[in-house]
Amino acid sequence: MQNPLTMQMADRQLPDFQAIRPEHVLPAIEDLLKNYHRGIEAWLQSGSSADWSLVESEVAWADALNRAWSPVSHLNSVADNEHLRKVYNAGLERLTEHESWRQQHAGIFQAYRQLRQSEKYSALSPVQQRIIELELRDFHLAGVDLSDKDQEAYRNLVMRLSKLGSKFSENLIDATQAWTLHVEDSTRLAGLPVAELNLLEGIAKNHGQSGWMIDLSAPSFQAVMTHADDARLRCEVYTAYVTRASDEGPSAGQWDNMPLIVEMLSLRHQLAQLLGFDNYVEYALARRMAESPRMVLEFLEQLAKQARPPARKQFSTLQEFAESRGAAIPLEAWDIAYWSERYRQAELHLSDEELKPYFSLDPMLEALFFTAGELFGLTLEPDTRVPAWHPDVRFYWVLDCDGKRFAGLYMDLYSRKNKRGGAWMDVCCSRRILESGVQLPVAYLTCNFAPPTGQQPCLMTHDDVQTLFHEFGHCLHHLLTEVDWPQVNGINGVEWDAVELPSQLLENWCWEEEILSRFARHYQDDTQMPGDLKDRLLRSREFQKALFLVRQLEYAICDIRLHLEYNPNEPENPLDLLAQVRSEVSVVPVPSWNRFLNSFGHIFGGGYAAGYYSYLWAEQLAADAWGRFREEGPLGTGPGEALRREILSVGSSRPAMDSFIAFRGRPPEPRPLLQSYGLSGEPCTRLDQRRAQS
Ligand SMILES: [Zn+2]
The missing domain is CATH 1.10.1370.40 (Neurolysin; domain 3)
Known part of the structure; x- marks a missing residue:
């Protein structure tokens, strides 16, 4: 059988999407994996001394795999069907096994290390040397160079952490799905636009009910928070949402994630120390652009310091507006999105339809x-x-x-x-x-x-x-x-706190x-x-941006400090730390029973541990890079060529920080980010200034 997934290799063709069938997938993947594994074993058995040809062979084997897998994985996303999904999942499992085999392979690690230590290394080009360095870094982070005993400890930690992460997500899903509110009287939903009402009607239908149903999925939660006129309804939904998987709220204690959080913080700390880092943030930054925990924290705290006064001002403007429309002051946590939307409509009256x-x-x-x-x-x-x-x-x-x-x-x-x-x-x-x-x-x-x-x-x-x-x-x-x-x-190998630079810049x-x-x-x-x-x-671009920014800062600072300040002898209650960060950063009221950490899936159920800052970090890079276009002309070829030469064309062949400095002439600064939010250090946004003047 001719297999289009392997045939395309021969002559650099694009994938033949019309010829690819589910039955081609597994034979192609098995063939290419076998080829890779045989190649490695043969190379190791040959006893030849390590040189660049090993790297080159690995590139060829891995590239063949990627070229066969990429169209399959793409089709699974854009033209899904049952048969394809089955072979996709089976293929994915094989590739995951392969990756962990490759990453834990002591023989390959030794070969790369030998090459690094041999005279041949100095004859390699800077890009080739960087490839070797990155490989050795990844082997180290995978624990390959640990003693047998420590390797076992490492594997146990990784396994337990992965279990805890899955359990965290499961608890969150269960708690999210456990709560619904059936509404039969449409007057309770006054304020919701037709599209949002249709959404809630659909949820009711899915539950075999008439009328409307609110659940804790993000679109349903947001629909109520943003549009429902009934403050008591908003409060009820807010309470259920922010206490999911915790010791508070309607299903208190049933799926409490806090013990998992406490254990994860401890195990992450142990993992980092096993690999020679002081703490988990240091470990996480080994693959990132931000160079040290200090650098990240200073960046966030500096932003917080500058964003807080305008955020306060924006909140008080919002309260004045709400009060003028008859709201009870001070606003509660469940009032903010609602009044923000009213204020936004009154100020900008922007609609997508227009x-x-x-x-x-x-x-x-x-x-x-x-x-x-x-x-x-x-x-x-x-x-x-x-x-x-x-x-x-x-x-x-x-x-x-x-x-x-x-x-x-x-x-x-x-x-x-x-x-x-x-x-x-x-x-x-x-x-x-x-x-x-x-x-x-x-x-x-x-x-x-x-x-x-x-x-x-x-x-x-x-x-x-x-x-x-x-x-x-x-x-x-x-x-x-x-x-x-x-x-x-x-984009291969680019530090993931820098990978959003080109996209956000564009x-x-x-x-x-x-x-x-x-x-x-x-x-x-x-x-x-x-x-x-x-x-x-x-004007909508900057609208109430300071409020948004301080909320992001609260999450990012909390994430970093939880992992950075962890002390195994005296572990702090994560809720105390959250409360402390809130008191330092937040400008809006948050009830003491808000259990946001228990549903912070990014850092406890996903891959963002000690990484939430990267959203803002990438925004900083993009805003600062944009500054050069503002200075020299947004459609100027000068900065365009420099961007291409120093950042886009080099990928991860050098550290992202070096590329940024080559483009901007200095390390990134947070000021342009504040400016892009209309917060250039002045006490209020442009919009508010305009109001004050009029
Ligand atoms: Zn993106």
């Missing part, structure tokens, strides 16, 4: 390609002959200023059945030098915009437009690479005057967006 006719898809793609052309001299050339998985998919070759092809991009932009929701970028294949020539980098850009109808093109919200620019930024990072080794090119252009006036035109009569509408849109 904006969408100005953001139709094709002109927005033109805007995107125009930006890429101005900044980097790129052209995107559509090619309808490339096989795809659905007729709506577009494929583009990316051409450099000399007209030469150097990358490829799939865009799959409309929502449809059997396609995962949300927006993301993924790697199809990475740049590599082969005997037959260069294997070009190719990426997938996936969104879920409303498809066109008979009468209307695809009309987008401005959020959608921003998402498109964001994902395109990730794609550029992958496609503009000039490094020939897949371990460190494109978002700025969809707010730019020149882009909006050129491309944001009414789809029916090509008229420009009215000045007043544009003005309200631009």
Whole structure:
């Protein structure tokens, strides 16, 4: 049987999506895994001294696997069916086993270490040396260089932590699903817009009920918090939501996550110490751009110091507004989202329906390609002959200023059945030098915009437009690479507190005057967006941002300090630490029975332990990088070329901090981030200033 998943390797072809069938998946993966394992064993048995050829062979084996797996994993996300899902899950299990085999392989580790210590090392290029260094770092973090006894302890810790993390998530899911509120009297839901009412009606239907039902899923919770006029209803839902999996609230004690949190903090500390770190934050930062716990904490605390006064001011403005509309003051925790939305409507009266006719898809793609052309001299050339998985998919070759092809991009932009929701970028294949020539980098850009109808093109919200620019930024990072080794090119291996830099940076252009006036035109009569509408849109970007920022800071500081200040001899009650951080950072009331930590899935159920700061960190990088475009011109080729040369083209072939400094001429500063929120150290936002003046 000819297998399209392995055939494409031979001549650097793009995946033949129309030929790939579920029955091709497992044979291809098994073949390629066997090939990898045999290759390694043969190399180790040959007794040859370690040299670069081992690295090169590993690249070839791993690349073959990635090229076969990438279309499978992509199809599983965008064209799901039962048969495919089954083989996908089986394949994923095999690959996970393989990765852990590779990462724990003492023989491969020894070979890399030998190479590092031999004379051959100094003859390698800086990029090759970095690849060796990163491999050795990862082997160390996987515990391969520990004594047998410590390795066993390491494995036990990792296993127990993974169990605790799963249990944490299960408790949270169970507690979330255990609570619902059936509403039969529609007057209780006064204030909810039709779409939100439909959502709650759907939930009731799923439970076999008439009327409406509120549950604790995020959309349902947000619908009530943002829109329900009834403060008692908001309080009831808020209470159930913020006490999930804890010792408080309607299911108090039933799925309490606190004992798990306490044990996880202790085990993470032990794990870090076993690997030679002082604490878990230090361990987590070994793979990140931020260089030390001190650096992270100073960054967060400096932001908090500057954001708190304007946040206070924004909150008091909000209270004044609420009071003028008859609300009882002080506002409670469950009043804030509701009154924020009222205030936002009164100030900006922005609606998606008013904006969408100005953001139709094709002109927005033109805007995107125009930006890429101005900044980097790129052209995107559509090619309808490339096989795809659905007729709506577009494929583009990316051409450099000399007209030469150097990358490829799939865009799959409309929502449809059997396609995962949300927006993301993924790697199809990475740049590599082969005997037959260069294997070009190719990426997938996936969104879920409303498809066109008979009468209307695809009309987008401005959020959608921003998402498109964001994902395109990730794609550029992958496609503009000039490094020939897949371990460190494109987005591969980039420190994950830096990986959002290109994407968040690109978002700025969809707010730019020149882009909006050129491309944001009414789809029916090509008229420009009215000045007043544009003005309200631009002001919405900074609206009440200080309040948002201090909330993010509260989470990030709490996460870092829980892991940094952990003392095994006298473990502090995590709730005390949370209360302390709140008293230092928060500006809005939080009830003492709020058990936010018990549902903080990012750091106890997901991969963000000692990493929540990275959202703000990446925003800082993007805002600071954008500062250079503001200084030299947003569509200037000077900063565009520098961005490409110093950041986009180098991938992780050098530390992200070095790349940033090369681009900006200095390490990142938080001031531009504050400015992007309209908080340049002045006491209040631009919006509030405008009000004060009028
Ligand atoms: Zn992103």
